[in-house]
Amino acid sequence: MIEISNASMIFDNDSAVRFGKKAPEGYEHRDKALNDVSLTIPDGCIYGFLGSNGAGKSTLMRMICGVYKTDMGSIKIDGQEVYDNPEAKKNIFFVNDETIEYTSYTLSALKNYYSNYYDTFDSDTYNRLLGVLKLPETSPLSTFSKGMKRQAVAIIGLACHTKYLMLDEAFDGLDPAMRAVIKDMILGEIRSRSATLIISSHNIREIGELCDRAMLIHSGKLVFADEISKIKSRFRKLQLASLSHTITPEEITAADIGIMQYKAEGRVVQVIVKDSEGLDEKVSTLGAELYEQIPLTLEEIFIYEMNLKGYGQ
Amino acid sequence: MMSFTRIYKGSNAELIAHKKTRIITIILLAFAGVIYGLDTSSRGDNVNPSALGVFMYFAALVPLFSCCTAVFKDMHDIPTADVQMSMPLSSAERYFSRLLTICRIWLIPFFISAAGAFLLSAMFAGTHYSYDYYDRMEYSRTYHPEVLMVYDLHMLLWFLAAVLFIIAVTVVCQCCIGAKAESKYLPVMLMTALSIFTPAIYTFVIYGFADIQTSGEPFIYSLWTFSALSVDFDSVRDTILMIVNCLISLGVIYCGQFICQRRDARTVGKPIVFPLFFEVIMFVTLTLFFVLFHTDWESFVVMFLAWLGSIILRIVVSRKNFSFAKIGIWTGMFVGYYVVFLLFMYIAFLTGGFGVISKTPAPSEYEGVGATIDIEIVECRTRYWYDGYENEKFIDSGFELSLFGGNKERLQSFVDNISRTASRQPRINGLFSHQMFGNDMPSGTYNCSVNVRVTDEYYDDGSYRYGDTIYRAEFYLDRSDAEELAKIAAELERGY
Numbered sequence: 001m002i003e004i005s006n007a008s009m010i011f012d013n014d015s016a017v018r019f020g021k022k023a024p025e026g027y028e029h030r031d032k033a034l035n036d037v038s039l040t041i042p043d044g045c046i047y048g049f050l051g052s053n054g055a056g057k058s059t060l061m062r063m064i065c066g067v068y069k070t071d072m073g074s075i076k077i078d079g080q081e082v083y084d085n086p087e088a089k090k091n092i093f094f095v096n097d098e099t100i101e102y103t104s105y106t107l108s109a110l111k112n113y114y115s116n117y118y119d120t121f122d123s124d125t126y127n128r129l130l131g132v133l134k135l136p137e138t139s140p141l142s143t144f145s146k147g148m149k150r151q152a153v154a155i156i157g158l159a160c161h162t163k164y165l166m167l168d169e170a171f172d173g174l175d176p177a178m179r180a181v182i183k184d185m186i187l188g189e190i191r192s193r194s195a196t197l198i199i200s201s202h203n204i205r206e207i208g209e210l211c212d213r214a215m216l217i218h219s220g221k222l223v224f225a226d227e228i229s230k231i232k233s234r235f236r237k238l239q240l241a242s243l244s245h246t247i248t249p250e251e252i253t254a255a256d257i258g259i260m261q262y263k264a265e266g267r268v269v270q271v272i273v274k275d276s277e278g279l280d281e282k283v284s285t286l287g288a289e290l291y292e293q294i295p296l297t298l299e300e301i302f303i304y305e306m307n308l309k310g311y312g313q
Numbered sequence: 314m315m316s317f318t319r320i321y322k323g324s325n326a327e328l329i330a331h332k333k334t335r336i337i338t339i340i341l342l343a344f345a346g347v348i349y350g351l352d353t354s355s356r357g358d359n360v361n362p363s364a365l366g367v368f369m370y371f372a373a374l375v376p377l378f379s380c381c382t383a384v385f386k387d388m389h390d391i392p393t394a395d396v397q398m399s400m401p402l403s404s405a406e407r408y409f410s411r412l413l414t415i416c417r418i419w420l421i422p423f424f425i426s427a428a429g430a431f432l433l434s435a436m437f438a439g440t441h442y443s444y445d446y447y448d449r450m451e452y453s454r455t456y457h458p459e460v461l462m463v464y465d466l467h468m469l470l471w472f473l474a475a476v477l478f479i480i481a482v483t484v485v486c487q488c489c490i491g492a493k494a495e496s497k498y499l500p501v502m503l504m505t506a507l508s509i510f511t512p513a514i515y516t517f518v519i520y521g522f523a524d525i526q527t528s529g530e531p532f533i534y535s536l537w538t539f540s541a542l543s544v545d546f547d548s549v550r551d552t553i554l555m556i557v558n559c560l561i562s563l564g565v566i567y568c569g570q571f572i573c574q575r576r577d578a579r580t581v582g583k584p585i586v587f588p589l590f591f592e593v594i595m596f597v598t599l600t601l602f603f604v605l606f607h608t609d610w611e612s613f614v615v616m617f618l619a620w621l622g623s624i625i626l627r628i629v630v631s632r633k634n635f636s637f638a639k640i641g642i643w644t645g646m647f648v649g650y651y652v653v654f655l656l657f658m659y660i661a662f663l664t665g666g667f668g669v670i671s672k673t674p675a676p677s678e679y680e681g682v683g684a685t686i687d688i689e690i691v692e693c694r695t696r697y698w699y700d701g702y703e704n705e706k707f708i709d710s711g712f713e714l715s716l717f718g719g720n721k722e723r724l725q726s727f728v729d730n731i732s733r734t735a736s737r738q739p740r741i742n743g744l745f746s747h748q749m750f751g752n753d754m755p756s757g758t759y760n761c762s763v764n765v766r767v768t769d770e771y772y773d774d775g776s777y778r779y780g781d782t783i784y785r786a787e788f789y790l791d792r793s794d795a796e797e798l799a800k801i802a803a804e805l806e807r808g809y
Contacts, residue, residue, distance in 0.1 A: 011579060065399040067578040084574075086319060090401035101392035109329050116326035117400045 002041040002064060002164065002196075006073035009034040009063060033059045035220040036073070041196060041213075043163070046187070048207035048214035048228075049200035050302055052311050056220040057200045058097060061166050064198070065094040077164070090118065093162040097169035099149035103142040107135055107152050111159070118160040125189070126159035132185060146173035154182055158189045165190065166198045171206065183210065208298035216302065218309050228298060235260075235301045236279060238271045241290035255282045260304045272296070272304050315406055323402050323410030328417060331383055335418045338376040345369035346426035350433020358457065360438070360464040366430065370472060374479060377419045381480055382496050384411040384418075385487035387581070389496045394578040408570040415480060423476070431465045467552065474555045475539050477562035479504065485565060488572040489590040491583035495630065499594060506598045508538040513604045518658065521748065523666030524735045524788035537561050584630045591630065595623060596650055603654040607749055620647050655749075662745045665736070674728065674783045679721050681767035681780050686724070687711040688802045690761045690795050692754075707759065708799040712806045716767070720808075724765070727805050728784050731763050734798055735788040744789055759795040762787040 011033045034056045041047050049057040062068045063075055066082045066089050074081060080088040102110060107130070115121035130137065133151050141149055150173050157165055167186075171179050187210065190197045201207055207214055208228060215225030224231060240247050247269045249262045257279070261272040268290075273279065283291055296304070328335065349366025387397035387407075402410065438461055486500040537558055576586060585591040599619060606615040627643050628635050661667055690707035714720055738744075743755030754760065765784040771777045790798070 009579075062395065062399075062578060067395055067398040069577040069579075083577075084403050086316070086401040086403050086406065089399065092399070094395065094399040096392060096395040098392045098395075101390070101396050104330070109332075113326045113329045116322040116329075117402070 001043050001078060002039075002198075003076045003079075004037055004039040004041075004060075004064070004073070005075075007034055007037045007060075007063060007070045007075055008032055008072040009059060009068055010071050032220050034063065037217070037220075037222045038073075039215060039222065039225050041164075041198065043196055044194045045213050046190065046197045046199070046211045048211035049198065049217065050204060050207060050214055050298075051200075051217040052306055055217045057217055058168050059220075060217065061094065061168050061198070061200065062096075065089065065092050065166060067094070090120070091163040092166065093118070093157045093160045093164070094166045095153050095157050095168060095170070097172065099141070099146065099153060102149060102153065103140065105141055106138050107141065107155075108137045110141070110152065110156055114156050114160055118162065120161040122159055122161045125161065126155060129155040129158060129185060129189075133181070147175060147178055150174055151178070151182060154186060158186065161193070162195070164196045164198065168200050170199045170201055171203070172201075204299040204302050205297070214298065216305060218306065218311065223305055223309070231301065232295055232298065234275060235296045235304070236273050237294040237296055237300075238269075238273055238279075238283065239290070239292040239294070240269045240271065240283070240286065240288040241267050242286075242288050243267065244287075247286055247288060251286055255285045257282050260308055315403065315409070319402055319406050320410045320413055323400070323407065324413040324417060327384055327410065327414040331380060331414065331418060334376050334380045334383060335422075338373060338380070338419050339422050341369060341373040341376065342422045342426035343429075345373055346430040347433065350430040351437055353430075353434040353438050355434075355438035355457065355461050355464075358460055360461055362464075362468060373419075373423070374476070377415075377476065377479060378483055378500070380415055380418050381483035382487060382500075384414045385484065385496070387578075388487050388573075388576070389491050389493045389581060391578065391581050394581040398578050404574045404576075405570050408573045412484070412566065415484075420476070427469050431462075431469075434465060435461060470552065470555045470559070474558040474562070477559050477566070478537065478539060481562040481565040481569075482507065485569050485572065488569050488576070489585070489587045491580045491586045492632075495584045499591075502598060503594050504539070506594070506601050509605075510597055510601055511536050511538055513601055517604045517607075518661045519666040521666065522658075522661045522664075523668075524738065524786055584632060592646075595626075595646075596653075599623060599647065599650045600654055600657075603651060607654075607658070616651075620644065623647055658749060659745060662748065663740050676725065678781070678783045679716060679725060679767065681716055681769050682771055683716050683768040683777075684714045684724055685711065685764075685766045685768060685779075686714060686727075686802075686805070687764040688762070688798075690759055690790075690799055692757075692759050692795075707795050708802055710802060710806060713768070714805065723805060727801060728765060730801055731761075731784075731786055731798065734761075734790055734794050735786055737794065738788045738790055754789070757792060759790050759792065760787070761790055761795065761798060 009032070037056075037060065049060065051057045059068065063070055064077075064082065066084065069083045076082065077088040077091055082088045082092075105113065111121075111123075111126055115123075133155065135144075135148060135152055135155070141152060144152065150171070154167075154170075157167070165186075170186075171182060174182055183206075186197065189195075199207070199210065211228055213225070213227050214231060216223040246264050246267050249259055252259055252262070252271060257271070258274045259271055260274050263270045279293065345366055348369055349363045352363030352366055354361045387394045397407065400407070435458060482504045483500040486503060487496055490496045490499060536554070572587070580586040602615065602619040606612040606619075624640060624643055624647075627639070631639065687710070689709045691709070692707070714724060716724065739758065741755060743752075744758060746752045747754045763784065763786045764782060766782045767780040769778045769780040
């Protein structure tokens, strides 16, 4: 289990400029890349990291695998603090969102490289997965396409047999057919070993399909984190219509319904609501003749949440 | 708890990453060893090392530098930092695995090459080929294994000191620097500055104000520099110096881990991670410029160039944080360093070069058949010595003295007298300004220069063999001391 408790991290100002972020109030000279994030990633799940560009997903991943040190709070893997701790780090394999660092290697050199670091490296898994993807083993990775490099790193990551596998922008650069093959391959391996997969992607539909759990991060702060089914159950799109009048946002708020977005076309009102508990009862007080509840997709939830945070406006 | 297995395995992985550097190093060192071994000649007590072999060993220092920067790539390359810092190693283990990689890429092949070179030189160095009257080749051997072995061991130690110095400076720079460009040029700059720093401080500050130099150079002359500056293989002191140099480098390399442990990937990409480190580089380099070029007001052109260079370097290092306002701050720092330098020089002036040089030679150094003594005392009224008509010379004498019949004791007493007078020299601001900037000497002040060199042997044909200069002094004195010294020198010359 990975436990993240009140984790915060500060970049120097010049790094913040590189990440294209503005320093929050009170931190004009320093910028918190991650602000008081608490999260638990249970064993055996597939966890999706969602967030806008520069939200802090990659930063959090780097903190989980000990590349960055937390300035406040703690990150523990199976009860052990991860930073500078080889015993904790041997359980985790991290693939970042770039593949440029591998270009001077051949796939077989990369295998030898990682097998020296990870005692759990399994040559049988490597050979089996290589047989599936049919990548050239002796050509330098510099001759590979971006997608092929991703495949190569995925093979290595899975062959390391770590308890936790973290893939940042996992399927970036893969064509749709290969995307499906790689996804199946990763999921098959992870499930067969009851390992934990943590992935970040801008393709929210993919995260929705793959993951059991997800979290959303924005400007370094955690927005939500839970099982995807529970997240989805909390958000609803309502369509209301009253013959006598147009239901106003004030009336909806007065009925104790949290509005994320309100749109009216004539007498028909469309409302996105958060916290759908006891929704039917609350809506009944509005006197709507027509009432319909529609569940939201993860992608819609992401868009409405980000709109609410003022992202992209 | 640090694990050697993890360090070793980490190093195994890094060897895969730096295969090409390893191959180049092995080729260069193998050829260097073979050429050195075959081309080194020895005749009796003389050993002539192979120039090409030595050159190739020096050429192999290029891949060493390249290897030192490459194995610490995670310190200045973000994708590499992501990979390497996420690996199951602690930061100390990562640091030592890099050092082990350097050992395996460079140091182990070097020792093998050196052993091969020694073996080959032992086999061939004493063999001399010649042609007889009938043009037939014949060879003879005058092999002195102990001479060759001692020479080769000195050579190894001397080169090892240079190698460890390069590793120490480069590795510490890698730990303090977060950008690729700076990780290359700043170590080169620092190594050059450090190599010139101690000799420059000795020559221009300590000797410059100590006024007296006895034979040989002080210990610090080659302290933690490229050992190439000190190649006196016969001297036990230089052997100790090389060992001290090696130990300092090993100490610095060991301490590098503590700097390394303070860094995570956040600092990767920042040209300078620890600003204090950059200021140390600036301070050493600028002080070196000040020391080398302070002697004349005309050197302000060089000072301007030093200022310009420092500003350009700071602009490069500051990257996008540069603003024109900072040029003012940097200029202020430049002036600050110059003020510190002036204070340092003034203290050196007041304390006679920090009093580190012994004032008189040891009695054993007067061994020889004779001595040549040169003494000149002059009142210099202008800043330029060549305006001789302005100057009043008290004495300008050069004479030889046999070191038999009590003359040795008389020469020793003369040297003691000179040293005593030198220790009384006026420490007035006018003299400081004269010595620092070449201004006119204060009136009523005289300059005395003395040089004593022993003659080792006279030959029947009237020629002779000079030995060491055992005593050299140049100092300032007042008129009464000048008259007194001129008298003593004249008495010594006349033999009274």
